Amino acid sequence: MAWNALWTILGVMLVFLALGVPISYSIGISSLAAILATVSADAAVVTAAQRIFVGMSRFSLTAIPFFILAGNLMNQGGIAGRLVDLVLAVLxxxxxxxxxxxxGANALFGAISGSASAAAAAVGSMVRDGEEEQGYDPALCAASNGASAPSGLLIPPSNALITYSLAAGGVSVSALFLAGYVPGILWAACCIAVAVAAAGRKGYRGAAGKYDWKNLGRAALRAIPSLTLIVVVIGGIIAGIFTATEGAAIAVLYALVLGICYGNITVRSFWRIVTDSARMSGMVVFLIGVSNILGWVMAFTQIPQAVSAALLGFTSSPAALLLIMNAVLLLAGTFMDVTPAILIFTPLFLPVVEAFGMHPVQFGLILVYNLCIGNITPPVGNTLFVAIKVGKTSLSEVMPYMLWYYGAILSGLLLVTFVPAVSLGLPWLTGVLK
Known part of the structure; x- marks a missing residue:
């Protein structure tokens, strides 16, 4: 029964996706088709409706709309330029x-805004004029911008990690947030290494003379209010002062006040931000709701157990299993957005890794890291195409440089996959995980 249900789900879903049906409807209809193969039509419809309601009625889910609104407020709040100045003063x-x-600015802005595409658009636009004036290769600039933008999705506050917490049955959000710092910084460090190497080959030089401490102090003062958001929200969640949902609400208030103080948010723009956030939140919450049907079908037909048994029967080597799962996730990420992919693959692969002793927090970072690579991988690669548009270049010119970035980012993935301390070190040191 398990394999019949799995092939039904995959077959129907792929057909609907090929026809251009939105992913949320494709998941819901394919799950309903699998239910119809096991129970009566009346019971299937009632069960599907109940699962959608249950999936959307969890209190912890309200953190996502708040973080989306906070991110959109920060996008309009005039912070990208301040972060670019700070990173330029330091590096x-x-x-x-x-x-x-x-x-560096992409990592900071992506973490604050929660959107890789927004980071690529905002930060890329800020540095583009300077790069043109100094004669930088536009294709290399676009590759650097696109490759580094998803790093912020791993650094909290991260909607992807909150979604994984829900899909994994309540894995600690605090632990996931702490676990995301090192992989996110590692991604950015890999991109910096490639950027420095490429710049050295092309003869691009940094600023000359002594270190300008005065400029650093001025840039830090301008950026501190924006960076304080991360300290207040994440610090409060990790310290147990408030929940992730309460932290998200505080982030909204903080971002609104900051945007008003900077003079970049008016009554008219605030209303537009709220309506855009409501549309985006509605899509995400509905997607989580219909994905709850998928989770129920998998549990009822014992698909995770069947997949786990098949993989463990294929090889008993944890390293081989992890490489297989990474390959599947990398492939899925090239044509599927992060949120639906998390909701689909978490119940499939989490039982497998738990069978050989991997902590669910580490698997969450492996999962999100893999899927973030899909943001910069054709044929979908939304963030990459945003960077190409901002950089006024083409995919054919950018891809030779992207190959170097892919190699560096994948080396980071291997560290996250096979060195538990990369993701679990901070949660262990702070006592969030025992």
């Missing part, structure tokens, strides 16, 4: 300083 002596500043 401006490195070869290709504007490339390095782009990478």
């Amino acid at each position: 401006g002596r490195l070869p290709g300083s504007l490339l390095v500043a782009n990478v």
Whole structure:
């Protein structure tokens, strides 16, 4: 029964996706088709409706709309330029300083805004004029911008990690947030290494002269209010002062006040931000609701157990299993958004890794890291195409540089996969995980 249900789900879903049906409807209809193969039509419809309601009625889910609204407020709040100035003041002596500043600012802005595409658009636009003036290769700039933008999705606050917590049955959000720092910084560091190497080959130099401490202090003062959001929200969640949902609400209030103080948010723009956030939140919450049907079908037909038994029967080597799962996730990420992929693959692969002793927090970071690579991988690769558009170049010109970035980012993935301390070190050191 398990394999029949799995092939039904995959077959129907792929057909609907090929026809251009939105992913949420494709998941819901394919799950309903699998239910109809096991129970009566009346029971199937009632069960599907109940699962959608249950999936959307969890209190912890309200954190996602709040973080989406906070991210959109920060996108409009005028913080990208301040972050670019700060990173440039810190790393401006490195070869290709504007490339390095782009990478660092993407990591900071992506973490605050919660959107890789928004980071690529905002930060890329900020550094583009300077790169053009200094004669940087537009294709290399676009590759650096696109490759580094998803790093912020691993650094909290992260909607992807909250979604994984829900899909995994309540894995600690605090532990996931702490676990995301090192992999996110590792991704950015890999991109900086490639950017510096490429800049050295092309002869791009950093700022000359002594280190400008005065400029650093001025840039830090301008950026501190924006960076304080991460400290307050994440610090409060990890310390247990408030929940992830309460932290998200505080982030909204903080972002609104900051945007008003900077003079970038008006009554009219605030209303537009709220309506855009409501549309985006509605899509995400509905997707989680219909994915709850998928989770129920998998549990009822014992698909995870069947997949786990098949993989463990194929090989008993944890390393081989992890490589197989990484390959599947990398492939899925090339044509599927992060949120639906998390909801689909978590119940499939989590029982497998738990069978050989992997902590669910580590698997969550492996999962999200893999799927974030899909943001910069054709044929979908939304973030990559945003970076190409901002950089005024083409995919054919950018891809030779992207190959170097893919190699560096994948080396980071191997560290996250096979070195537990990369993701679990901070939760262990702070006592969040025992």
